[in-house]
Amino acid sequence: MNRVKILLAVCIAIAPLSAETYVIKNATVMTVSKGTFKGSVVVKDGKIAEVGQTVIEPAGATVIDGTGQYLIPGIIDCHSHIAADGGINEGSVSVSSMVDIRDVLNPEDIAIYRALAGGVTTANILHGSANSIGGCTLPIKMRWGKDAQSMIFEGATPGIKFALGENPKRAGNPVGGGRGGAATVQARYPATRMGVEDTIREAFNEAKAYKAEWDDYNAKVARGEHPIPPRKDLKLEPLKEVLEGKRYVHSHCYRADEILMLLRIADDYGFKVRTFQHVLEGYKVAKEIAAHGAGASTFSDWWSFKVEAYDAIPYNAAIMTKKGVVVSLNSDDAELMRHLNSEAGKAMKYGGMSETEALAMVTLNPAKQLGIENRVGSIEVGKDADLVLYDKFPLSDYAKVQKVLIDGTIYFDRDKEVSGRALKQAEKQKLIDKEKQNQQRQPGRGGRAGQGGQQ
Amino acid sequence: MKLLGILAGCAILAAAASNDPVLIRNADVYPVTGAPIKGTSVLIQDGKIADIGAKIVAGKNVHVIEGKGLRVYPGMLDSGTELGLAEISAVRETVDTGELGEFMPQLRALVAVNPESEHFPVVRVNGITSVMTFPSSGGGGGGGGRFGGGERQMISGQAALIHTDGWTWEEMEINRSAAMHLIFPAIAGRGGRGGGGPAPDSVLEIFGNAAGAGTYTAARRAYEQQIAKLSEFFDDARKYQKARAANEPGFRRDLKFEAMIPVLDRKVPVAVSAGRASTIHDAIAFAEKQNIKIVILQPRELGKAAAELKAKNIPVVLGRVLALPETEDSPYDEAFTLPAEAYKAGVKFAFGTFNNEFVRNLPYQAATAVGFGLPYEEALKAVTINPAEIWGVSDKVGSVEKGKLADLMVTDGDPLEIQTQVKYLYIKGKEVPLTNKQTRLAEKYMGRQ
Numbered sequence: 019m020n021r022v023k024i025l026l027a028v029c030i031a032i033a034p035l036s037a038e039t040y041v042i043k044n045a046t047v048m049t050v051s052k053g054t055f056k057g058s059v060v061v062k063d064g065k066i067a068e069v070g071q072t073v074i075e076p077a078g079a080t081v082i083d084g085t086g087q088y089l090i091p092g093i094i095d096c097h098s099h100i101a102a103d104g105g106i107n108e109g110s111v112s113v114s115s116m117v118d119i120r121d122v123l124n125p126e127d128i129a130i131y132r133a134l135a136g137g138v139t140t141a142n143i144l145h146g147s148a149n150s151i152g153g154c155t156l157p158i159k160m161r162w163g164k165d166a167q168s169m170i171f172e173g174a175t176p177g178i179k180f181a182l183g184e185n186p187k188r189a190g191n192p193v194g195g196g197r198g199g200a201a202t203v204q205a206r207y208p209a210t211r212m213g214v215e216d217t218i219r220e221a222f223n224e225a226k227a228y229k230a231e232w233d234d235y236n237a238k239v240a241r242g243e244h245p246i247p248p249r250k251d252l253k254l255e256p257l258k259e260v261l262e263g264k265r266y267v268h269s270h271c272y273r274a275d276e277i278l279m280l281l282r283i284a285d286d287y288g289f290k291v292r293t294f295q296h297v298l299e300g301y302k303v304a305k306e307i308a309a310h311g312a313g314a315s316t317f318s319d320w321w322s323f324k325v326e327a328y329d330a331i332p333y334n335a336a337i338m339t340k341k342g343v344v345v346s347l348n349s350d351d352a353e354l355m356r357h358l359n360s361e362a363g364k365a366m367k368y369g370g371m372s373e374t375e376a377l378a379m380v381t382l383n384p385a386k387q388l389g390i391e392n393r394v395g396s397i398e399v400g401k402d403a404d405l406v407l408y409d410k411f412p413l414s415d416y417a418k419v420q421k422v423l424i425d426g427t428i429y430f431d432r433d434k435e436v437s438g439r440a441l442k443q444a445e446k447q448k449l450i451d452k453e454k455q456n457q458q459r460q461p462g463r464g465g466r467a468g469q470g471g472q473q
Numbered sequence: 474m475k476l477l478g479i480l481a482g483c484a485i486l487a488a489a490a491s492n493d494p495v496l497i498r499n500a501d502v503y504p505v506t507g508a509p510i511k512g513t514s515v516l517i518q519d520g521k522i523a524d525i526g527a528k529i530v531a532g533k534n535v536h537v538i539e540g541k542g543l544r545v546y547p548g549m550l551d552s553g554t555e556l557g558l559a560e561i562s563a564v565r566e567t568v569d570t571g572e573l574g575e576f577m578p579q580l581r582a583l584v585a586v587n588p589e590s591e592h593f594p595v596v597r598v599n600g601i602t603s604v605m606t607f608p609s610s611g612g613g614g615g616g617g618g619r620f621g622g623g624e625r626q627m628i629s630g631q632a633a634l635i636h637t638d639g640w641t642w643e644e645m646e647i648n649r650s651a652a653m654h655l656i657f658p659a660i661a662g663r664g665g666r667g668g669g670g671p672a673p674d675s676v677l678e679i680f681g682n683a684a685g686a687g688t689y690t691a692a693r694r695a696y697e698q699q700i701a702k703l704s705e706f707f708d709d710a711r712k713y714q715k716a717r718a719a720n721e722p723g724f725r726r727d728l729k730f731e732a733m734i735p736v737l738d739r740k741v742p743v744a745v746s747a748g749r750a751s752t753i754h755d756a757i758a759f760a761e762k763q764n765i766k767i768v769i770l771q772p773r774e775l776g777k778a779a780a781e782l783k784a785k786n787i788p789v790v791l792g793r794v795l796a797l798p799e800t801e802d803s804p805y806d807e808a809f810t811l812p813a814e815a816y817k818a819g820v821k822f823a824f825g826t827f828n829n830e831f832v833r834n835l836p837y838q839a840a841t842a843v844g845f846g847l848p849y850e851e852a853l854k855a856v857t858i859n860p861a862e863i864w865g866v867s868d869k870v871g872s873v874e875k876g877k878l879a880d881l882m883v884t885d886g887d888p889l890e891i892q893t894q895v896k897y898l899y900i901k902g903k904e905v906p907l908t909n910k911q912t913r914l915a916e917k918y919m920g921r922q
Contacts (some may be wrong), residue, residue, distance in 0.1 A: 027841070061602065063642070077722060100651060109897060128801045128802075131805065132797070132798075133804045135805045156721045173813075258502055299914070301914075301918045302918050302921075303917075304918075305921070313922055319833070319834070320830060321595075321830060321911075322560065322561055322562065322591070322592070322829065322830050323561070323562050323563060323565070323830055324562070324563040325561055325563070325564060327561075328591075329563055329910075329914060330911075331911040331912075331914050331915050332911060333911065333912075333914075333915035333919075337915060337919055339918070352797060353795060353796060353797045354740075354795075356805075357795060360837065363891035363892060364891055366891070366892045367891050367892050367893075367894065369915075410844070413891070414891055414892075415837045415838075415840035415843075415844060415889075415891060416840050416841075416843055416844045416889075416890070418845065429875050435804075435805070439804060442802075447801060
C-alpha cells in the first residue's frame with residue numbers, strides 16, 4: 019500500500035507540468051492496435067485524449083500539421099546499454115544480482131538524445147552478458163534533460179539480466195590460459211554451458227531456501243509471533259523476487275540448447291522467463307518458448323559475428339511470431355537503436371510480416387514484454403502520449419523522424435535541431451577560443467603550442 | 474505458409490540455372506546510365522547482355538522470364554568488404570585478413586577467397602553481384618585490424634574485385650588487383666568503447682591529451698615518422714623499378730617491389746583508408762608527391778578535404794552511413810548526411826559496408842543517405858556504375874547496357890527499399906538460386922511440428 023502511494027507521488031511529481039495540448043492533424047496514424055488510417059490525434063495532459071479520422075479540436079490546442087506524414091507510437095527498445103555510465107559488467111562474480119542499473123543511470127549520456135532522434139521513447143537498460151546472472155535492470159523513458167530519477171519508467175516491473183552461452187563462459191577461459199598455456203588471469207567458473215546451467219541452478223537453490231526462511235518468518239508474524247527476521251541477502255533478494263513473480267528475467271542467449279536449458283530450470287524452480295534476448299536460434303525452439311509463455315527479443319539480421327550466431331537467420335522474428343511467440347526487435351547498440359523502425363521493415367521482407375505485425379515488434383510487443391502495455395506501445399486513448407512523427411512511411415530507411423513526444427511533451431524536433439545548429443556552433447567556437455587562450459597563457463598543458471600543424 | 478511459399482519458389486529457381494539464353498520479357502529496365510525504359514525486354518546470351526528492346530523475339534532454346542511488373546537493374550557492387558576472406562569474425566581460424574608485416578603489397582586477397590563461404594549466397598539474395606574484397610578492412614568490423622599484424626599494417630595487400638558466385642576464385646575474379654590497400658597513418662586515437670578510432674581534428678587541436686599516448690606533439694611526431702617511412706618505401710620501390718628497367722648488374726627480383734610497379738605506373742589505384750579531413754589532405758599530398766592514383770576509403774568527415782578531392786578528381790568509398798557521430802557534440806545525423814555532403818561538393822563516390830555481416834544491407838545504407846538529402850539517382854549510382862568506374866571495370870559491369878556482363882537483378886520494386894524482393898539474379902548470365910543456409914534453416918524449422 020505504502021509502495022503504491024510512493025509510486026503515485028512519483029508519478030505526479032514527474033508529470034510534465036508544461037505539457038501542452040496538441041492536435042496532430044491529417045497524418046497517417048498507425049495505431050498498431052487499432053489499424054492505420056488518415057486522421058488526427060489529440061494530446062492532453064500528457065496522455066492521448068482522442069484518436070480518429072476526425073477529432074474535436076480542444077480550444078487553445080497547438081496544431082501540428084501531419085499532412086503527408088506518419089504517426090506511430092514511440093519506439094520501445096527491449097535491449098539497450100545506453101545511459102549506464104559504463105556500468106555494464108560486474109565481471110568479478112558469476113552471480114551479480116546485487117548490482118542495479120538504477121545506481122548508475124547517467125541522464126547526460128548523449129546516446130539518449132540520439133536514440134530520441136531515432137524515435138525511441140522507452141528502453142530497457144540492461145547489464146552486459148559476462149555473468150550467468152547479471153544485475154537488476156529497468157526500463158527508462160528518454161526524457162532528455164531530466165535527472166536520472168525522472169528517466170525511470172515509473173511503476174514498471176524491474177528485471178534481471180541472465181546470460182547463457184559464449185559470453186558467460188569467457189571468464190572461465192581466460193586469454194593465455196587453456197591447455198599448456200600459463201593463464202595470466204585466474205579462470206572463473208563456469209567455463210562451459212554445463213557450468214552455466216549449474217551456476218543458475220545453484221543460485222536458485224539458494225534463493226529458494228532463502229525465500230522459505232522469509233515465508234516462514236512472515237507466516238509467524240502473521241500468526242502474531244515475534245520471530246527474529248532472517249538476515250537480508252542482497253544477492254538473493256532479486257532472485258526471491260523472481261520466484262515471487264515480482265521481477266522479470268531477461269536472458270541473453272543464442273543457441274537452441276541453452277534456451278531449452280533455461281526453460282527447464284524455470285520449470286523446476288517455478289518461475290517464468292519473461293524474455294529471451296537475442297535468441298538467434300529461437301526459431302528452432304519456438305514451440306517450447308511459446309508453451310512457456312516467454313517473449314523473444316531478437317536482432318533483425320545480425321549474424322556470423324561469432325560461432326553461436328552462425329545459425330542466425332533473418333526469418334527468426336517471423337517464424338517465432340507464426341509459432342505463437344510475442345516477438346520484439348531490439349538494438350543492443352547505440353547506433354542500431356536509432357533506426358529500429360527500418361529494422362522492423364526487415365520483418366516484412368524476411369518472412370512476410372504485415373505492416374502492423376512488423377511495427378508491433380518495436381512498439382506494442384516490447385511493451386508487452388516489459389509489462390508496460392497499459393501505458394505505452396500503441397496509439398490509444400488513455401495511453402501516454404509517446405508519439406513519433408515521420409516524414410515518410412516509417413518502416414523504411416528513407417524515413418526521417420520529425421518530432422518525438424514523450425508524455426505529451428515534444429522532446430525532439432528536427433526543424434529546431436537543424437536550425438539551432440548555428441547557435442550551438444557559435445557557442446562551441448567561443449569555448450574553443452577561450453580554451454586556446456588559456457593554453458597560450460599556460461603552455462605545456464598539452465596543447466599544440468609551437469606546432470606548425472596544417473589546418 | 475507465405476514464408477514457405479517464398480522458399481519453395483526459390484528452390485524451383487535453383488533448378489532453372491543453365492547456360493541457355495534468357496529473355497526477360499516486358500519488364501521495366503533501369504539501366505542507371507540512362508533513363509528507365511518501361512515495358513521492354515532484355516536478352517542474355519553467352520554471359521552478356523546481348524540485346525535490349527521491346528521487339529526482341531525469343532528464339533529456340535531461349536528461356537523466357539515473364540517480367541511484367543518487375544524491374545531490371547544492374548547487380549549491386551559493394552566497394553568495401555572482406556567477403557570470402559572472413560567467415561566468423563570472432564574466430565581467427567576463419568579470418569584471413571590482417572597479415573603480419575608493415576609493407577605487404579605482394580599479398581593478394583583473391584587467392585584466399587573461399588568460394589564456398591556462406592556469405593556469398595546470403596548477400597546475393599539482396600542483389601549484390603560483385604564486391605571489392607580487401608586484405609584488411611583497416612578496422613570497422615570483420616577481422617580487419619583485430620588479428621595478426623593488421624593493426625600495424627600500412628600496405629596490407631591487393632584488394633580484388635570479385636563476383637559473388639563462381640566455382641573457384643579464378644572464376645570469381647573480375648579484377649585480381651583492383652586496388653592496393655594502404656592504411657594511412659593516423660594520429661593516435663583515444664581508444665575505448667564507443668570512442669574508437671582516431672580523435673577528430675577538432676578535438677586534437679584543442680585538447681592535445683586526447684591523443685592518448687602522451688602529448689599531441691609526441692603523437693604528431695610519431696605520425697610524421699610513419700609517413701616518412703611510407704615515403705621511403707615508395708622511393709625504394711621506384712629505385713627498384715629503375716634498376717629493373719636498366720637491368721642493372723646484380724639486380725635481384727623482389728616480390729614486394731614487383732607488386733608496387735603497377736601502382737607506380739598508375740595502372741592500379743591505391744585505396745587509402747583515411748578517416749579524418751586532415752588525414753585525407755595528407756594522403757592527397759602524398760599521392761601528388763608520389764604521382765600515384767588514389768581512392769579514399771571510409772572517411773568519417775570530409776570538411777575542407779572535399780574541395781581538394783573534387784579538384785583532383787579523387788573518388789571516395791563512403792563507409793557505413795548508419796554510424797554514430799564522431800564526437801559527443803557532433804550533429805546526430807553527421808554520418809547520415811556525409812553522402813549528401815560529398816555529392817554537393819562534386820566528389821565522386823561509391824558505398825562500402827566494411828563489415829561482412831552487413832554487406833547485404835548495402836542498399837539500405839544508400840537509402841538512409843537519400844533520406845538525408847542525397848538525390849535518389851546518385852544513391853543508386855553509388856552502388857552500381859560509380860564503383861564500376863572507380864575500380865576500372867565500367868566496360869564490364871555497373872549498368873544495364875548491351876555488351877556488358879549480364880550481372881542483373883530482377884526485383885519487384887525499388888532495390889533500395891527494404892521490403893523489395895529480388896526475384897531473379899544473374900551473374901555473368903547465369904541464373905543464381907536465391908537460396909542460402911538461412912533460407913534452408915527457415916524452411917526446415919518452419920516445418921517443425
